[in-house]
Amino acid sequence: MKKNITLLLLFFTLSISAQDIFGKWQTINNKGEEKSIVKIYEENGVVYGKIIKINDQSKVNALCTECEGDNYNKPILGLVIIKDAVKDGEYYKHGTILDPQNGNTYKLRLALNEKGQLQVRGYLGFIYSTQYWEKVK
Template sequence: MKKLLYISIMLVFSIVQTSQAQSVVGKWKTIDDETGEAKSVVEIYEENGKVYGKVITIFDKSKENNLCDKCEGAKKNKPVKGMVILEGAKKDGSSWEGGTILDPTKGKVYKCTLSLENKDKLKLRGYVGISLLGRTQYWERVK
């Protein structure tokens, strides 16, 4: 009986660990694909079956209070820190599809897909039109 209880507990624990490891929810250090520099920390959270990402830290202190002056609409001239830049991606198999990502330095919004390379490395592809016409960034999970 004790063996069965132990096995059941271990099975539940491994399922919980696996589901957490396969989630994009959490804090991610953004790495610029052109310079290789860490730029910010984005906290990804889930709401109504979709994921969103908010800038919570900007590493360059001289840019910490920057406004999104090139943005359009409701985000124009709003602080980048605290801004939701990733919106509406929905899990589709092993990836998250159908979302958008904002590049606050350019004020441009791109379609995006997200997938986990491993539990601590997120691949984010931003594109216009089709995925072939875009850029890929790899973000690192903040522990």
């Protein structure tokens, strides 16, 4: 019996530690609406996220008209919205996230929660907003 419990705990620990933030995520806004799919990937130890699908077909060809700099008038589909995040303890942070709806860029913190959702938190000073994205299978 002890052996079975030990094996079960080991399996549970390994399955949780095997989960990571990389892959495709269904974005869900603060109203609970599924907006897009973002692919989160790593290059040279730095984390990025790119919009690879827009759910609303009428917005597939939308441009980032509110964005500034290099992103101004770029297609939202294919836009890299998460930049420069790095692992820091249990979080990925020190990067930024772009909201293509308003062109604002926020400081970023990413983490997996106990439900396997990606907690995406954007900061503007001490004010923050959190979304929970679902992993795409």
